[in-house]
Amino acid sequence: MDNELTTAETSRAAVERRDIPGWGVDADPLNDATYPMRDRSQDDSPGMNWERPSQQSSDVEVLQSVEHNxxxxxxxxxxxxxxxxxxxxxxAYRYSESQWAHWLLLMLADRVNSAEGVADDLRRGTVPNLFDEMGLAAEWKYNRQPFIRKAAAAAAVTGGAAALTYLAVRAARRRRQLQADE
Known part of the structure; x- marks a missing residue:
C-alpha cells in the first residue's frame, strides 16, 4: 500500500517542471523581455525611440475616441x-470606450446604416438581394433546422406585432367614432 500514489500525487510526479521547455523563462527578473517597457521609473526618455510617420491627410470627417489625443x-x-x-x-464618440453607451450606440449605428443602405438601393431603383446578402442561403444549406425555428419565431413576433397594431388602430377608430356619435 505504501507504493500506491493518489491520482493527484501521480499527476504531480509525472510532470517535472524542469523538463517542460520554456517553463519559468520569466522567473529571472534580469532576463525579462518586457522589462524596459514595464518599468521606466529610472528612465527620462519619452519611451518612443522612433520617428513618427507623417500624418495622413483627410478631406472627410473622421471620428476619434476621447481616449486618444x-x-x-x-x-x-x-x-x-x-x-x-x-x-x-x-x-457615440462623445462617450469613453469604457462605457457601454459608446459601444451600444455604435452597434445601433451599424443597424441603422444597414437600413439606410437598403433604402439607398431602393431609391436608386435597385432591389437588394437580402436573401444572399444576409447569408440566408448558407444558413438554409448548412443550418436548416435552427434557421426554420428562427424564421418561425420571427414570423410569430412580426405577426403578433401586426395583430396588436391592427387591434390598437381598430380600438382607436371605435373610440373616435363613439366620441363623434355623442
Missing part, C-alpha cells in the same frame, strides 16, 4: 459618417 498615422476614410447613422456615431 491624436489620430494614428494612418486611418480609414472610405465610409465617412453620414445620415442618421452618422449622427448616432458622432454621439
Amino acid at each position: 491624436r489620430r494614428p498615422a494612418v486611418f480609414g476614410t472610405s465610409t465617412p459618417p453620414t445620415g442618421l447613422s452618422g449622427a448616432i456615431r458622432r454621439s
Whole structure:
C-alpha cells in the first residue's frame, strides 16, 4: 500500500517542471523581455525611440475616441459618417470606450446604416438581394433546422406585432367614432 500514489500525487510526479521547455523563462527578473517597457521609473526618455510617420491627410470627417489625443498615422476614410447613422456615431464618440453607451450606440449605428443602405438601393431603383446578402442561403444549406425555428419565431413576433397594431388602430377608430356619435 505504501507504493500506491493518489491520482493527484501521480499527476504531480509525472510532470517535472524542469523538463517542460520554456517553463519559468520569466522567473529571472534580469532576463525579462518586457522589462524596459514595464518599468521606466529610472528612465527620462519619452519611451518612443522612433520617428513618427507623417500624418495622413483627410478631406472627410473622421471620428476619434476621447481616449486618444491624436489620430494614428494612418486611418480609414472610405465610409465617412453620414445620415442618421452618422449622427448616432458622432454621439457615440462623445462617450469613453469604457462605457457601454459608446459601444451600444455604435452597434445601433451599424443597424441603422444597414437600413439606410437598403433604402439607398431602393431609391436608386435597385432591389437588394437580402436573401444572399444576409447569408440566408448558407444558413438554409448548412443550418436548416435552427434557421426554420428562427424564421418561425420571427414570423410569430412580426405577426403578433401586426395583430396588436391592427387591434390598437381598430380600438382607436371605435373610440373616435363613439366620441363623434355623442
